[in-house]
Amino acid sequence: MFIQQIYTNCLAHAAYYIESGKEAAVIDPLRDPEPYIKLAHERGATIKYVLETHFHADFVSGHIDLANKTGATIVFGPDANPGYKAYIADDNEKLKLGSAHIQILHTPGHTIESTCYLLLNEKDEKTAVFTGDTLFIGDVGRPDLLSGNLQKEELAAMLYNSLQTKIKTLPDEVIVYPGHGAGSACGKNISSESQSTIGEQRARNYAMIAADKEAFIQAVTSDLPVIPAYFFKDAVINKKGCLPFDEVMKNNLRPLTLNEFKAIKNDGALVLDTRDPMEFAAGFVKGALNVGLNGDFAVWVGTLIDTDARMILVTAPGKEKEAVERLARIGYERVDGYLDGGMTNWFAEKLPYDNIMTFDSTECETLLQTEDYNLLDVRNRMEVAKNRMAGSVHIPLNIMKSKYSTLEKDVKWLIYCAGGYRSMIAASYLRSKGFHFVGSIEGGIKEVIAKSPQLVETEMEQQ
Numbered sequence: 001m002f003i004q005q006i007y008t009n010c011l012a013h014a015a016y017y018i019e020s021g022k023e024a025a026v027i028d029p030l031r032d033p034e035p036y037i038k039l040a041h042e043r044g045a046t047i048k049y050v051l052e053t054h055f056h057a058d059f060v061s062g063h064i065d066l067a068n069k070t071g072a073t074i075v076f077g078p079d080a081n082p083g084y085k086a087y088i089a090d091d092n093e094k095l096k097l098g099s100a101h102i103q104i105l106h107t108p109g110h111t112i113e114s115t116c117y118l119l120l121n122e123k124d125e126k127t128a129v130f131t132g133d134t135l136f137i138g139d140v141g142r143p144d145l146l147s148g149n150l151q152k153e154e155l156a157a158m159l160y161n162s163l164q165t166k167i168k169t170l171p172d173e174v175i176v177y178p179g180h181g182a183g184s185a186c187g188k189n190i191s192s193e194s195q196s197t198i199g200e201q202r203a204r205n206y207a208m209i210a211a212d213k214e215a216f217i218q219a220v221t222s223d224l225p226v227i228p229a230y231f232f233k234d235a236v237i238n239k240k241g242c243l244p245f246d247e248v249m250k251n252n253l254r255p256l257t258l259n260e261f262k263a264i265k266n267d268g269a270l271v272l273d274t275r276d277p278m279e280f281a282a283g284f285v286k287g288a289l290n291v292g293l294n295g296d297f298a299v300w301v302g303t304l305i306d307t308d309a310r311m312i313l314v315t316a317p318g319k320e321k322e323a324v325e326r327l328a329r330i331g332y333e334r335v336d337g338y339l340d341g342g343m344t345n346w347f348a349e350k351l352p353y354d355n356i357m358t359f360d361s362t363e364c365e366t367l368l369q370t371e372d373y374n375l376l377d378v379r380n381r382m383e384v385a386k387n388r389m390a391g392s393v394h395i396p397l398n399i400m401k402s403k404y405s406t407l408e409k410d411v412k413w414l415i416y417c418a419g420g421y422r423s424m425i426a427a428s429y430l431r432s433k434g435f436h437f438v439g440s441i442e443g444g445i446k447e448v449i450a451k452s453p454q455l456v457e458t459e460m461e462q463q
Contacts, residue, residue: 001018001019001020001098001100001119001121001122001127002017002018002019002020002043003016003017003018003019003119003128003177004016004017004039005177005194005195006035006036006039007181007194008030009183010293010295010296010297010298010326011030011058011059011180011184011298011329011330012180012181012182012183012184012190013028013030013058013059013179013180013181013184014028014177014178014179014180014181014194015027015028015029015030015036016028016130016177017036017039017040018097018100018102018119019040019043019045019097019098020097020098020099020100020122021097021098021099021100022043022044022045022046022098023045023046023048023097023098024040024043024045024046024047024048024097025047025048025049025050025051025095025097025102026047026049026050026051026066026072027050027051027052027053027117027130027132028051028052028053028056028061028132028179029050029061029062029063029066030059030061030062030329031059031060031061031062031065031242031245031328031329032062032245032325032329033062033065033066033069033070033245036062036066037066037069037070040070046070047066047070047072048072048073048097049072049073049074049075049095049097049102050063050066050067050072050073050074050075051075051102051117051130052074052075052076052080052086052238053077053114053115053116053117053130053131053132053133053134053179054080054110054111054113054114054115054132054133055080055082055111055113055235055238055239056133056234056235056238057145057186057231057232057234057235057238058180058184058185058186058228058231058234058298058330059234059298059329059330060234060237060238060242060328060329060330060331061238062245064084064241064242065244065245065246068244073086073087074086074087075087075088075089075095075104076088076089076113076115077089077091077104077105077106077113077114077115078090078091078104078106078113078115079106079108079112079113080113080115081113081239082239082240082241083239083240083241084240084241089104089115090104091104091105091106092104092105094120099122100119100120100121100122101119101120101124102117102118102119102120103117103118103119103120104117104118105117105118105129105166105167106162106166107131107134107159107162107163107166107167108155108158108159108162109134109140109141109143109155109156109158109159109160109161109162109163110132110133110134110140110141110142110143110145110155110159110186111133111145111155112150112155112158114132114133114134114141114162115132116129116130116131116132116134116135116166116167117129117130118130118170118174126170126171126174127174127175128174128175128176128177129167129170129174129175129176129177129198130177130179131167131176131177131178131179132178132179133179133180133186133187134159134162134163134167135163135167135176135178135201135205135208136178136179136180136181136186136187136190136191137176137178137181137190137191137193137194137195137196137201137205138189138190138191138193138201138204138205138206139187139188139189139190139191139205139206139207140159140163140187140205140207140208140220141159141186141187142186142187142188142220142224143155143156143158143159143220143221144221144224144227145186145227145231145235152221152224153217153221156216156217156220156221157213157217159216159220160210160213160216160217161213163207163208167198167208168198168202168208170198171198172197172198172199172202173197173198173199174197174198175195175196175197176195176196176197176198176200176201177195178190178195178196181193181194183296183299185225185227185228185231185299188223188224188225189206206219207219207220225380225398226303226396226398226399228299228302228303228398229302229303229306229307230301230302230303230307230330230331230332231302233307233331234330234331237331242331243333245328248324248328248333249321249324249325249328251333251335252324252327252328252333252335252336252337253320253321253324253337253338254336254337254338255320255337255338255340256312256336256337256338256339256340257340258339258345258346258349258351260337261312261337261339261340264312264336264337265285265287265312268310269310269311269312269336270289270305270309270310270311270312271285271287271288271289271311271312271313271314272288272289272291272301272305272311272312272313272314272323273285273288273289273290273291273313273314273315273428274290274291274292274293274297274313274314274315274316274319274323275290275292275293275314275315275316275319275343276292276294276316277290277292277420277421277423277424277425277440278358278420278424278442279316280292280356280424280428281355281356281357281358281424281427281440282355283343283347283353283354283355284314284343284353284354284355284356284428285314285339285343285346285353285354286352286353286354287354287431287432288314288354288428288432289304289305289425289428289429289432290424290425290427290428291304291425292421292424292425293315293316293319293322293323293326294421295421295422296421297326298326298329298330300397300422300425301327301330301332302330303397303398303401304400304401304425304429305332307331307332308334309332309334310334310336311327311332311334311335311336312335312336312337312338312339313335313337313338313339314338314339314342314343315338315339315342316342317342317344320338323338324338354431356424356427356428356431356438356439356440357439357440358420358424358439358440358441358442359414359439359440359441359442360441360442360443360447360451361441361442361443361447361448361450361451361452361455362451362452364414364441364448364452364455365452365455367414368414368455371412372411372412373412373413373414373439374393374411374412374413374414375389375391375392375393375413375414375415375416376392376393376394376395376407376413376414376415376416376426377389377392377393377394377395377416377417377445378395378396378397378400378415378416378417378422378423378425378426379394379396379397379416379417379418379422379445380396380398381394381396383418386458387445387449387456387457387458388445388456388457389416389445389448389455389456389457390455390456390457392416393407395407397417397422397425397426400426400429400430401429404429404430404433407430407435409433409434409435409436410436410437411437412437412439413427413430413435413437413438413439414439414440414441415427415430415438415439415440415441416440416441416444416445416448417444417445418444418445418446419443419444419446420440420441420442420443420444423440423441423444424440426440427439427440
């Protein structure tokens with residue numbers, strides 16, 4: 001028997017390839033089916049099943065394309081009602097895979113159709129459980145995503161029952177393979193570990209050790225992060241079906257001349273610049289939003305850009321395909337193309353451009369002493385609770401879209417985050433909304449703490 005976790009950092013997402021007797025199953029694949037097809041081909045196996053743990057909200061699944069290209073059967077657990085051909089398995093039903101079996105464990109709570117897949121080896125021993133968004137390492141799936149008519153407390157109660165009756169009853173040595181790792185918005189306390197065991201989670205996971213149902217509901221429904229707007233669209237896409245991945249790539253991966261690019265921009269398309277923050281800061285097309293491919297690209301695109309927005313792209317050389325692919329993974333398909341030659345061609349033609357000033361910690365200290373700058377902290381609430389720059393205004397980036405209008409446009413804003421990635425996103429967003437004086441602190445508060453610690457208040461000092 002062979003198991004491989006296929007992890008995608010930008011989505012903090014884990015897909016799985018399971019093989020026994022030259023028959024394979026793929027669990028929760030991303031939109032591009034080729035990596036899974038290639039793996040099966042290299043191993044001389046046939047993909048028999050594509051198993052979906054639920055209707056995902058944080059990405060568009062590749063189950064339909066993968067099934068169409070391989071002849072595999074799409075499988076959901078009970079209470080799923082997809083708008084395409086799929087096999088809806090019964091609770092506790094076993095699917096034969098080579099000389100092994102996969103048992104369906106219906107575990108409603110994260111969503112009503114949420115299902116875990118229990119792997120039974122050739123000796124019919126319970127070996128591993130693929131928990132999707134039901135159980136993470138150190139956490140459980142949040143109960144407030146696409147709940148329909150159910151309140152989060154009702155789904156949390158379902159999740160408690162699922163864990164008690166289906167998950168905690170498994171042997172301690174059963175390996176837990178979760179659907180996400182640290183950084184996913186599908187939970188609030190997910191560990192960076194890629195796997196664990198039932199015994200470890202029973203002993204250490206805050207949700208697994210809750211005293212009773214009431215305590216569990218309180219624990220899993222409090223302090224939930226803001227839901228990225230694109231989650232609702234993606235959940236619907238995964239339930240109804242989506243365009244073939246190859247078709248999306250063909251339509252969206254289109255080089256644009258300078259004149260074509262300018263015409264589309266003038267027609268109202270949003271310019272998304274996916275370069276690294278410091279490259280962007282040095283010069284960019286006026287009005288462009290910077291979300292670098294080197295960070296949590298999917299989360300911030302999905303938070304700040306409307307799901308049906310018409311876009312054109314500026315990328316680093318050779319990164320065009322990656323940008324379009326990563327947008328397609330989260331359901332952004334209205335990309336009219338990318339600037340051929342990138343900003344190099346733009347500069348060569350001496351076309352007008354904008355820039356954003358960046359300051360290191362020493363420069364920042366001088367600015368605060370000699371000029372009338374206002375500090376803006378765009379980190380999340382838990383980060384700010386630990387430390388912050390004295391006198392800073394706090395608006396987390398994940399609510400900037402709804403709160404930026406509370407800021408004065410004509411004052412000087414010096415923006416910071418943990419390391420500089422989010423602050424440049426915020427600076428570009430505010431600049432696109434007409435804020436004239438925005439700057440970003442290089443290296444974020446980490447660099448400020450290291451080099452100008454007197455500018456920072458710790459948790460105790462804030463109290």
